[in-house]
Amino acid sequence: MRTSIATVCLSGTLTEKLHACAEAGFDGVELFEPDLLASPTSPEEVGALARRLGLSLDLYQPFRDAEGVTEPELAAVLHRARAKFRLMQRLGVDTVLVCSNVGTATVDDDAVSADQLRRLGDEAQAHGVRIAFEALAWGRYVDDYRRAWRIVERADHPAVGVCLDSFHILSRGHDPAEIAQIPAEKIFFLQLADAPALTMDVLSWSRHHRLFPGEGSFDLAAFLAHVLDAGYTGPVSLEVFNDTFRQTDVQRTARQAKRSLTWLEDQVARRPLRSRRPDGPSRLPDVGQPVAFDFVEVKAEDAGEVDEVLRMLGFTFRGHHRSKPVRLWTQGAARVLCNEHLAREWAPTLAAIGMEVPDPEASVRRARLLGAPSVFRRTRAGEQDLVAFRAPEGTEIFFAEPSLAEPTWVPEFDGGEEPGGAPALTIDHVNLAHPWQTFEESVLFHTSVLALRSQGTQEVAAPTGLVRSRVMRSDDGAVRLALNVAPVLDRGLPQHVAFRSPDVVAAARAARARGLHPLPIPANYYDDLAARFDLPAAVLDEMRELGVLYDRDESGGEFRHFYTRTVGAVFFELVQRDGGYDGYGAAGAPVRLAAQHLASAGR
Structure with missing residues (x-):
């Protein structure tokens, strides 16, 4: 063609x-x-x-x-x-x-x-x-x-x-x-x-x-x-x-x-055309949608503060990489790498995402045919060679095989602790910040390379203007990427990783006991919750104390979540989905953005 x-x-x-x-x-x-x-x-x-x-x-x-x-x-x-x-x-x-x-x-x-x-x-x-x-x-x-x-x-x-x-x-x-x-x-x-x-x-x-x-x-x-x-x-x-x-x-x-x-x-x-010509449209390699997140990677010159936040969230330190200055933290199927390799003068930044895909070789062939820029990654003998491509905003996307147990690359880390203790987590969704000029390119990249589907664009009010957001997701919701564009005059949106928990209130209470100070949420927000939902006073009081936010959809599905403070350009969120809730707590997004704006200004 x-x-x-x-x-x-x-x-x-x-x-x-x-x-x-x-x-x-x-x-x-x-x-x-x-x-x-x-x-x-x-x-x-x-x-x-x-x-x-x-x-x-x-x-x-x-x-x-x-x-x-x-x-x-x-x-x-x-x-x-x-x-x-x-x-x-x-x-x-x-x-x-x-x-x-x-x-x-x-x-x-x-x-x-x-x-x-x-x-x-x-x-x-x-x-x-x-x-x-x-x-x-x-x-x-x-x-x-x-x-x-x-x-x-x-x-x-x-x-x-x-x-x-x-x-x-x-x-x-x-x-x-x-x-x-x-x-x-x-x-x-x-x-x-x-x-x-x-x-x-x-x-x-x-x-x-x-x-x-x-x-x-x-x-x-x-x-x-x-x-x-x-x-x-x-x-x-x-x-x-x-x-x-x-x-x-x-x-x-x-x-x-x-x-x-x-x-x-x-x-x-892939459509049933009436006739097929030799010079007609050709197919790319068949690929399935990503089935899960394999890992997320935070890169920084000094990721010690990120280590501390993960520890307070209940993550287990699993060790240092055998050949690179990289540390692994896990909690259930949620895996976070803290990478200090070639990161001079980097503030903590979400730099890479691992995706479990049904056929990594097919996904790699498809990405190359689509002209996705490849990422060079040095590996030594005995280390798993994961292939990666660079998304338009700079995030590296790695392809890995699905694994029922821990991935085969985890044994490359040693000197850590055995997992256990805190309730198991999974990675629920990842928010990526984009400059205005790469937003449409990113939608195309995640549609064409990863076979994710695009949901409608939303705009959320922030103190510095409107934040534009679009979610790219797999059909079953196992993989969700939110692409966000900050207002033009904004200093930049932080990126974040949301972990799914079976009990967010208990996780928030345990994190507070370990020393975590969550993102402060104003009392006005909880007064509004009391007006909008029939939540018991004791439940509201506990949510207010722990900084937990709440939403409920039209079918009765519930969403509870809380945020950590921002470290560099990264923060974390713990979420709990009940009753088929499929959103992201959009009603609370302006509150979160305002709270982060105040925190970044030291107020």
Whole structure:
């Protein structure tokens, strides 16, 4: 399947964009006219550079306001078109995107539009160019791909076909199934974009909030399957207008874009297509979702304070690694590594997560095919070689085999104590802090590489602004990752690990006896709990004393949890889920954020 990308998706100069697209592995590009106009490179040199890089120039765009006009206006359109067609000849591009009229259309008549496209097609054919007519979602009269096809069909010109754009079709709720009624030879081009589910005018939605496949809410696999079932054999191209992508690193964004198409190709290949072509979509290695967390790793120049917090939570020190300055703490199936290796000037930071996956070798092959950056890890003889890849925000993700007992790497640690005593814990979920520019990339990474599913985005009020959060999870909830973005002016969100306990109140009481001072929760919070829930006064008093928070869902499921204070950029949480509760205590999140803000300010 040939892949292409519009230069409008990326930051940088036209030359920088072409190099990034080639390095990411794209076959071709759509040339966005403003990129050419701003470039000092001649059209001939642009075409030559693309050929040297192994890129085809698949589309020149956009050509606007070409149909539905008066006869005098059409004369100006044809004059403009001839100049653009000559330019395309210099570039070596044979297809131009003609958008449905949004500004100058005054004639709402399919016959008139068809005739004008036919005359435009005559000029295009004389220059060896094809016209791909696209219905913009905000077109003045033509805003539906089905009407665009009726006009093209009526024009009946060999140089006039349609361009299908997933955003313009799906954002308006149009049914893509009718694409099958368009002859394959008349589908001249295909553009793909995902997008979040937003309620706003479609033009602003399109210009600022498009996403790469797998990052939004559109069913692009079903959409692309309809197009391939219609017999389309041209490039599958990305056209994504996004404010973030146009100001972040061009090479990184190009790799992200290519990963999205590789993932989408796999999703389509798994659908029952009517026909299979040799150059059709290919599948990635089959992988199951992670079945459990293997470990979390906190990295720091001095992790002694983290050691102390884990001890007060009831964790057992299991020893030092035989060849690295790494310590292991465990409690039941919850395993925490405190890593001081190559951590000079690091404050405590959540640096790595181990995932138990059904087939680690398949997961590694899939990650490599998706272009996930690998992590070098030195191992000595007799040490388990766990393969890792780096997530967009920097966390290292390790793949390990599921284990009913302790993992085979645990004996690499010695000099510690035998586990026992405190009630067994598991890792319930992990919260990862993200800079604003990697959030969508992280959603795609965890969807495509780890096969996790994305839940809806939530916003939580913090003293410094709104925190945006989205949970990536396995279907059974055994693995949950919360991706959080701090407000722009925030100094940074801490990351945290939540451990599931059979009895959080007892765990909080035991931790207090060991010297733990939990995150202080204001009395106002407990006064509100008393108003919202029928909790006994004695229960509320104990929760207030221990800093335990509470939530209850509509079906009666209950959630109890408490937080440690933040050490460096990490804190821990103990949670208890009863009655099928599946959330995260969202009502208490603003309270926790405010308490952490006060603690960080020394108040």
